[in-house]
Amino acid sequence: PRAVPLTDDAARELLGRYGIDVRPTLPAPGPDAAVAAAARLGYPVALKTTAPHLRHRPDLGAVRLDLADEQELRRSYRELTEALGQPEELQLVVQAMAPRGVDTVVRASIDAAAGAVLSFGLAGAASELLGDVAHRLVPATDRDAAELIRSIRTAPLLFGWRGSDPVDTAALEQLLLRVSRLVDDHPEVVGIALEPVVVAPQGLSVLGATVRLAPPPARDDLGPRRLPSY
Incomplete structure (x- = not known):
């Protein structure tokens, strides 16, 4: 009787059937995974946390935007994890930048x-x-x-x-x-x-x-x- 969330992939598929395209994200459990995700999506990218307690807290600096290359991405990854916690706690993802x-x-x-x-x-x-x-x-x-x-x-x-x-x-x-x-x-x-x-x-x-x-x-x-x- 209590509402349960769809997985991200299932939600994206359902919304897509109604012409609502959700910009894809790729998990970044480590800096190398983040770099691989960015190479797949194409620079510039955003690095952000999806942890529920941080998702809507821009004041904590949990989102880094317009990362233009691997060097910037690795530096931002290191800064986020040093400031906010371990990657598994932050649930970091990489996403292609939007206009x-x-x-x-x-x-x-x-x-x-x-x-x-x-x-x-x-x-x-x-x-x-x-x-x-x-x-x-x-x-x-x-x-x-x-x-x-x-x-x-x-x-x-x-x-x-x-x-x-x-x-x-x-x-x-x-x-x-x-x-x-x-x-x-x-x-x-x-x-x-x-x-x-x-x-x-x-x-x-x-x-x-x-x-x-x-x-x-x-x-x-x-x-x-x-x-x-x-």
Whole structure:
């Protein structure tokens, strides 16, 4: 009865069937493995921890970005393990760098009263500390997706705030609709978290994903899970 997470590979496969591509990561249990992973993925790469207690702690320096060659990768590996712990504790991985953009979070979960809910916010303090997150019921329409990304207080950062380049909000809206469709198709999917989703001026990159499964929650209605159309 308690939700259990899919493995990373299974989550990536399920999401991929809905056109949601998660940028691959390769395990780096040692510096030589990290170098081999980078050679396979291609430089520049990121080196980061996936340990639950460190995953969302950028203040601890648990992520190193734009590592251009083997020398930089080995140095960063040594610095991370010296500062934060042994490789097996850090669960280090190597990932190809994504184009720069705005870091966002896309989630779906089951609310006991409302049912499936789609959520969106910016990654980091905006959503975690200030609660700047918007929600819509599943299934979401294209209008819902457009309103969702525009209804958070930090939305101007997506649309060229103070001269910055606007990001690809059309790609972001499509991602929201795909997550909504997946959850609507599979009631046993009780939680999805895509974090971060880096939205660039052209396209986006999903860097991390978790999917949780549980027996479908009991429903007291007899009709399909759809909003009425007018």
